[in-house]
Amino acid sequence: MSAVRLTVREAAFKVFQHFGVDRLFGNPGSTELPMLKAMPFPYVMGLNEAVVVGMADGYARASGKPALVNLHSSAGTGHSLGNLFTAWKNNTPVVVTAGQQARSILPFDPFLFAERPTEFPRPYVKYAVEPARAEDVPLALARAFAIAITPPMGPVFVSIPVDDWDRECDMPALPDLTLRTMADPAGIARIASLLNEAKNPALVIGTAAANSGAWQPAIRLAEKSGLSVWAAPYAAREVFPEDHPQFAGFLPAWRDKIRNLLAPHDAIIVVGAPVFTYHVEGTGPHWPEGAQLIALSDDPQHLAALPGGGGVLGDVAAALDTLADQATPRAFGGVSHTLKTPEPAMTAAHVLKRLAELRPANAVIVEESPTARGPVHDTLPITREGGFYTCASGGLGYSLPAAVGVALGQSDKVIAVLGDGAAMYTIQGLFSAQQEQADVSFIILNNAAYAALTGFSAEFGMNHVPGCDLTGLDFVKLAEAQGLPARKVDAVDTLDDALNWSLGHKGPSLLDVRIA
Template identity: 50%
Template sequence: MSGQPSSLRATAAADTARPTVRDAVLDLLRSFGMTTIFGNPGSTELALFLDFPDDFSYQLGLQEAVVVGMADGYAQATRKAAFVNLHSAAGVGNAMGAIFTAYKNATPLVISAGQQARSILPYDPFLSSSDPTHLAMPYVKYSVEPARAEDVPQAIARAYYMATQAPCGPVLVSIPSDDWNRPCDYLQPRTVSTTAWPQPEILAQVAEMLNHCERPAFVVGTGVDRDGAWNETVQLAERHNARVWIAPMSARCGFPGDHPLFAGYLPAERAKIVGSLGGHDAILVLGAPAFTYHIEGEGPHLPAGASLAQVIDDPAIAAWAPVGTAMVCGVRAGISALLQASSPPKRPAPPLRQKAPRAEPSSPMPVAYLLQTLDEVRAPDTVIVEESPSARPVMHRYMPIYQSETFYTMASGGLGYGLAATVGVALGMPGKRVIGLVGDGSSMYSIQALWNAVQLQLPITFIIINNQRYAALQEFAHTFGFKPGEHLQGSELPGLDFVALAKGHGCEALRVEDPALLADTLKSALQSKGPILVEVRVA
């Protein structure tokens, strides 16, 4: 140091007194309330954890898709953005399916991805990411590798604001490993609005449609519960005596399943949607696309003579809707405004939804009997995290959702969300009983999440619906020309022992095949203080 010019010595001394990028980022995360970090670290991330502060917690996942799935569930349960730390290109690659699901779920995640040191990036070093900003695209709202180390806190701040602006979603910041120890300045957090308000002229159009129709129907999607608009939706439906459907492939439930106006769940098929909504002359879609289809179809998107209006927080969804008026704004803000603006005439109540016939026990056990029994033994405020695609239509008939923020599933169609998100939701809702209702095939994408549940001793009851196959594929095969009973390659799952798998992760587990033992088994499992897995063999 003595051989350096005085100006350089002064600069070095000043840098020593300044905070590091690590100090500034941790301070920023603290101000945003993101003190829980979900990750699976590699060598390029280790510098973040030097002198790790006591007020932060690190939730280790055993695979990157589990990490992102846990963070997804946690962010939804807490209604806050979650911070994720992944390892360079390999870690982000492993997590991409879960990032895609978080994007479709509109979950606010700030993802930091490690990168090799800047000084060796020109030499294509081991474990570097050659194009980090495009790796996760297009399933992140924002992706950046800052030009300078000093810019990392600003990049994190921008990512956070973008992740939490409607429509919410994941963002990614690639951070070279040598950036964390570089000097920089603290960054002051800002207040940034996250909700847009409805335009008065469009609000007036939608209110007029509701006021002058005769037989209104509502289609309620994920955005209602996500935006805390459950109660306002019930009030609006009751004011208009509107039948209420849940939107196709909805990742949350936005209306009570035991309400007299509840009509059921729409399928993701054009002709069946039109048939279900037949007889209604005004359709109001709240917090959902109009509409999500799973298979190709032909014909109109609406029943003859019906008008459609949509309240959605995503302008991209509003743009591709083939029909109707779209009001782009915060979902709760839009519904609240409609409560103020609409004054309908008195209408007769629509017909009640027909109840499903009671499921009867048999051997092998029917899925309907399992879900009917689970509904009878659980408390109405129990939180359900579901990923059993073949059982979902049966669940819609036999296991109603009664309260807001008690149902979560994935909007992407990609498997692996269920077990990991169950852990994240339970972590974000301390003291709540959480049920992870997961199919045998789905569970194998993130079985490592059982370890997290054990380490955290969360009050989770995992129920594995084991039909020894990818049943959804087999049931869907007829769409592509398969004949009944014709063998479908790659859809059988014999020999999986979920009791052994759970115990291998330290989780208590048992199996039930006899319908006579089901109710007592489930009652006991729902009283466990820590996690327990119940494997149910079904037809």
């Protein structure tokens, strides 16, 4: 008796179920309509494809599961590319399917087709394919999921012609995968020897450590071996409790400043991050002369780019646990990061300090406010695992929709700390927040400018930057037009009341906070 054949759509739904998919993020187009027939899970709609991918990225990072996205041929994929690039830099497992015109009319350059679909999203996906036959679509999807969730994780792309979904196919066998790779014991022994022989070692932790679940292993290792713990430049996740006495602070993306801050240390272990991420040119050594450095990461690119020192490839969380077993006990003798208490005023620092005091205990921070990154570090400590998400790429327009995805991926209150310029990139994500009733407090730090650019202009000897004045934006009206309750805050004596209102509101709300 022959096996029962399925439609490509039915087989695809089984692939999605196998890999834990429980919703589809998308903005529907004509070449995707057959995929949406009889969907077995909810559809999360965004009004722009950048919003769609941002939500999916936040959901995948918060839930720990791969997220499924559907885009529309070339135009929709093009709209998504900024946040697809961010998903690549975030190492987020996002599986993107994109509609393609029917195979029979592809030779005639039809309306709304993708001429070279697999080339368009590259190089910022791990895998891109348009299957040669309709029957190959389910297997291509299974392979895409496997590649997306293999460390270092990242987005993948599958282009699917519109007439494939109703074709018949055989159901492929689906693998049960264990994908994390242990570091070589000899490599871990090298790191342990360096730590145990050092007088004043430091641990520098980056995003990949959080992606591997290294929060508790890092704490155990640091406390046992007396390490000073630094956040790597532009870490896009929580890396260590920022109120812990052994947390030393945040490394900037400047080579000379990194050397100066790490100067007291004779051994430096960098985990889950490049050595190092820079924002401006620099000269001289990448770390203090006389100090030894070893990097540990699940990303071979971090090690291939090492400017000297040593490297060990493997799962960060498991390696830190093993290192803690091999570490020699040592008392901590470093300097702790000091939080600041700014004077009451309508400044980012004071607003964030009050937010830190009033937030729910388990609230999750999603941040995209480049001007306020320093005040965030100084006044808003991240103290829980899974408590912080931001954009590793530096591209704006990620965190507003990502906050919606994070809220859908876990149950705690989400606080989106956004600059006014950053929020405008994907402001239509507020509509998705309202539709999904995502439990997000959107806090817009509105300084009426792209102030990060004007502040950075001194690096290039400039005293004026054109195109940075954002005067006139009214986020209360923008929010209310999309169904969200919102308030404007422009005085210190109304700040706490407004914060309490937003943080206590179940569902999405917005504060337009006018800061100096």
